[in-house]
Amino acid sequence: MADVVILGAGYAGIRAVKTLSKLAPKGTTITVVDQNAEHEERTQLHEVAAGTVPASKITFNIQQVLPKDVQFLQAKVSKVDVSTKMVILANHAPLRYDYLIIALGFRSEDFGLPGAAENALPLDNVTSAETITKTIEQHVANYKQSQDPKDLTVIVAGAGFTGVELLGELTHSMPALAKKYDTPPIKIISMEMATRILPMFDEKLANYAMDYLKSHGVTMMTGSKITKIEPNAVVYADGDQEKKVEGNTIIWTVGVSGSDVIADSGFKQRRNRVVVSNHLNLNDHPEVFIIGDVSAVMAGDSGRPYPTTAQISTQEGDQAGKNVAAALNGQPLTDFVYKPKGTVASLGSQDGIAQIGKGHKYTGFIAKMLKRVITDKSLLEDANLATMLKQGRWPL
Numbered sequence: 001m002a003d004v005v006i007l008g009a010g011y012a013g014i015r016a017v018k019t020l021s022k023l024a025p026k027g028t029t030i031t032v033v034d035q036n037a038e039h040e041e042r043t044q045l046h047e048v049a050a051g052t053v054p055a056s057k058i059t060f061n062i063q064q065v066l067p068k069d070v071q072f073l074q075a076k077v078s079k080v081d082v083s084t085k086m087v088i089l090a091n092h093a094p095l096r097y098d099y100l101i102i103a104l105g106f107r108s109e110d111f112g113l114p115g116a117a118e119n120a121l122p123l124d125n126v127t128s129a130e131t132i133t134k135t136i137e138q139h140v141a142n143y144k145q146s147q148d149p150k151d152l153t154v155i156v157a158g159a160g161f162t163g164v165e166l167l168g169e170l171t172h173s174m175p176a177l178a179k180k181y182d183t184p185p186i187k188i189i190s191m192e193m194a195t196r197i198l199p200m201f202d203e204k205l206a207n208y209a210m211d212y213l214k215s216h217g218v219t220m221m222t223g224s225k226i227t228k229i230e231p232n233a234v235v236y237a238d239g240d241q242e243k244k245v246e247g248n249t250i251i252w253t254v255g256v257s258g259s260d261v262i263a264d265s266g267f268k269q270r271r272n273r274v275v276v277s278n279h280l281n282l283n284d285h286p287e288v289f290i291i292g293d294v295s296a297v298m299a300g301d302s303g304r305p306y307p308t309t310a311q312i313s314t315q316e317g318d319q320a321g322k323n324v325a326a327a328l329n330g331q332p333l334t335d336f337v338y339k340p341k342g343t344v345a346s347l348g349s350q351d352g353i354a355q356i357g358k359g360h361k362y363t364g365f366i367a368k369m370l371k372r373v374i375t376d377k378s379l380l381e382d383a384n385l386a387t388m389l390k391q392g393r394w395p396l
Contacts, residue, residue, distance in 0.1 A: 001027040001028065001029060002027075002028050002029070002098040002099065002328055003028075003029045003031070003095075003096060003097050003098050003099075004020065004024070004028060004029065004030045004031070004097065004098065004099045004100070004101070004324060004328075005031050005033065005087055005095050005097040005099075005100050005101070006020075006030065006031070006032045006033070006100075006101045006103065007033050007034075007077050007080075007087065007100070007101065007102045007103060007104055007261075008033070008034055008102070008103035008104040008105055008259075008292065009032055009034040009036075009039050009062045009072075009103075010039065010040070010042065010103060010104075010105045010292060010293075010313070011042075011292065011310045011313040011314050011317065011378075011382065012103035012105075012291040012292030012293075012295075012313040012314065012316050012317040012320075013032065013034070013101065013103035013291075013292065013317065014032075014039060014062070014065075014066075014317070014382050015313075015314045015317030015318055015321070015381070015382065016101050016103060016289075016291065016316075016317040016318070016320045016321040016324075017030060017032050017066060017067070017070055017321065018066075018067065018321070018381075019317065019318050019320075019321025019322055019325075020101075020320075020321035020322075020324055020325055021067040021069060021070055022067075023321065023322060023325030023326075023329075024324070024325050024328055025325075025328050025329055028328060029071070030069065030070045030071065031070070031071045031072075031073055031095065032062070032066060032070060032071070032072050032073070033073045033074075033075055033077060033087070033089070033095070034062060034072075034073075034074060034075075035074065035075065035076040035077070036062075036074070037061060037062060037063070037074050038059040038060065038061060038062065038126075039059060039060055039061075039062050039065070039382065039383070040058060040059050040125060040126050041058040041059070041375070041378060041379070041382075042058075042105075042124075042125070042310070043310045043375075043378070044057075044058040044375065045058070045123055045124075045125070045126065045128075045129045045162070046123070046129075046162060046165040046166040046168075046169050047169055048126060048129035048130060048133065049123055049128075049129040049130075049132040049133060049166055049169075049251070050133070050166060050169035050170045050172070050173045051133040051136070051137070051173045051177070052169050052172060052173050052349070055126045055129070055130055056391075057391050058126070058391070059126060060379075060382075060383045060387050060391070065382070065383040065384055065387065073092065073095075075089040075090070075091055075092040076089060076090040076091060077089060077090075077104065077259075077261050078090045078261070078264065079261060079264045079265040079266075080100065080102065080261065080265040080267075080288075081265070082265075082282075082285045082288055085097050085098070085100070085287070087100070097287075098287065099287050099288075099289070099324050099327065099328070100287065100288045100289065101289045101290075101291060101320050101321075101324065102261075102262075102288065102289065102290045102291070102294055103290075103291050103292040103294070103313075103317065103320075104258065104259035104261055104262070104292075104293075104294050105258075105259055105292060105293050105294070106124060106256040106257065106258055106259070106293035106294075106308065107122075107124050107256065107257060107258075107259060107260070108122030108123065108124040108128070108252060108255075108256055109254070109255045109256050109257040109271065110122075110252065110254070111254070111255065113226065113227075113228065113229065114227075114228040114229070115228045115229035115230055115231075116228075116229045116252060118229075118231075119229040119230060119231050119232075119250060120157060120229045120250045120251065120252035121135060121249070121250065121251050121252060122252050123162060123166065123251060123252070123253050124256065132249075132251055135249055136154060136174075136177070136249050137177060139151040139152070139248045139249055140152060140177050140178065140180075140181050140183060140186060141181050143181065143183045144181065144182075144183070148248070149187075149246075150232055150246050150247050150248040151248050152178075152183055152184060152185070152186045152187060153186070153187045153189065153246065153247030153248065153249070154170060154174070154186060154187070154188050154189070154247060154249045154251065155189045155191060155234055155245060155247040155249065155250045155251065156170075156188070156189070156190050156191070156251045156253060157191050157226060157229075157234060157250065157251065157252050157253065157254055158191075158192060158252065158253035158254035158255070159190050159191075159192035159194075159197040159198075159220070159222065160192075160197075160198070160253065160254075160255075161198065161200065161345060162253045163190065163192070163253035163254075164190075164197055164198055164209055164213070164345060164347075165345055165346050165347075166251065166253060167188065167190055167213050167218050168209075168212070168213065168216075168345075168346060168347035168348040168351070168352075169346070169348055169349075170188050170218075171188065171213065171216035171217060171218060171347075171348055172348040172349050174186040174188060185217070187217075187219070187247075188217060188218045188219070189218070189219045189221065189245055189247065190213065190218055190219065190220050190221060190222075191221045191224045191226060191234055191236065191245065192220075192221065192222045192223075192224060193223070193224060193225045193226065194222060194223070195222050195223045196210075196222065197209060197210055197220075197222065198345065198353075200307070200343055201343065201345070201353060201355055202355055202361060204361070205353040205354075205355060205361055205363065206353075208353055208363050209345065209347060209353050212347050212351060213347070216348075221236075221245070224236045224237075224238075225237045226254075227242065229250060229252075230244070232246055232247065232248050232250075233245060233246045233247070234247070234250060256293070256308070257271035257272045257273070258271065258272030258273045258293050258294035258295075259272055259293075259294055260272060261294075262274060262294050267290075270296070272294060273293070273294055273295060273296040273305065273308075274290045274294060274295060274296060275296045275298070275305070276289070276290050276291075276295050276296065276297060278335040278336060279323050279333040279334070279335065279336065280295065280297070280316055280319055280320050280323065280336050281323070281333075286327075287327075289320045289323065289324065291313065291316035291317055291319075291320045292308070292313040292316060292317070293308045293313065295316060297312070297316065297336060297338070299338075306338060310378070311340065311341060311343075312338055314378075314381070314382075315336075315338060315339065316336060319334075319336040322334065341356070341357075342354065342355055342356035342357055342360070343355050344356075344367060344370050344371045344374060345367075345371070346367075346368055346371045347368075349368070350365055350368055351363075351364055351365065351367070351368055352364070352367035352368040352370070352371050353367050354366070354367035354370045354371070356370070371393075372392075372393040375392070375393050376388050376392040376393055379391055379392055
């Protein structure tokens with residue numbers, strides 16, 4: 001009888017366990033470890049941060065959706081010792097494994113920028129998203145007394161995928177918040193070092209998103225290299241000059257890295273991502289599979305890994321589950337082949353952009369509908385039909 005341990009119940013981990021449980025030989029013990037009792041649909045964190053949906057809409061109980069033969073352990077992982085095949089936990093006895101799947105997810109990355117950790121709000125989990133919502137509302141509520149325009153200014157640092165979706169959501173929630181507290185309009189500012197947003201999209205679609213945000217009142221400051229974050233201001237370089245934009249709510253969406261457990265475990269890594277084989281495991285420890293945001297899967301002969309997305313994480317989860325089952329059954333492992341299905345970004349409640357397959361591009365309400373379909377499909381596959389019907393977005 002073999003013991004399989006899966007660390008993390010995010011997109012990659014939960015898909016791995018569901019696939020593995022169907023294919024593993026009888027008698028295999030499967031244990032899922034996560035520090036939280038709830039799975040978070042992290043592609044929807046921007047909605048919670050903007051205050052348009054409650055956290056309960058994007059979370060579900062992990063244990064309730066796992067296969068009946070799978071054990072769940074709520075515990076914090078400290079490190080992995082591959083030499084002894086042990087997982088060290090902060091609040092539980094160590095776990096021994098025969099096969100291990102590491103899918104520990106991401107954290108916000110500030111790249112050592114001065115003041116970012118102290119003065120900007122990250123967006124990397126439900127707790128941080130709820131903190132952003134509360135912070136914005138507290139400052140807006142305080143305006144009546146302070147009359148400080150900084151209380152009515154929200155700055156979003158970073159105009160990548162998460163940043164743009166957050167901006168789109170804020171264009172809908174901020175007018176309602178201003179009305180609630182009877183204040184002047186809330187100013188939304190986007191600051192991005194690159195000269196164009198959303199490089200993963202066709203330029204016309206990226207421009208559509210840019211025009212949408214501008215037309216809904218967002219001040220788009222592309223080409224702004226942030227040099228430091230102060231308690232109520234973002235400082236940036238403008239040629240040889242240093243300038244600042246003031247605001248009491250500063251949200252950081254510039255980048256992410258993998259879980260610190262990767263570095264703490266002594267893996268060879270970069271930004272807590274480990275280069276894996278075509279089978280998604282380690283060459284020197286083939287019983288260890290690393291997937292999702294802590295994995296670096298090379299994109300063909302490009303010499304660069306695929307970007308970390310929920311789409312690739314779920315596909316890696318499926319493949320890792322199949323390969324562990326194959327190893328347990330004495331069968332050959334198969335290579336991971338990424339099959340991109342397209343990219344969709346929402347722009348608030350009624351708009352969006354989508355790039356599907358080869359040459360299929362959509363904007364507006366159709367793109368938003370596609371986003372809702374993807375969200376509901378994720379809930380169906382990661383959780384179950386009951387969860388999708390209760391928390392899904394269609395036909396909202």
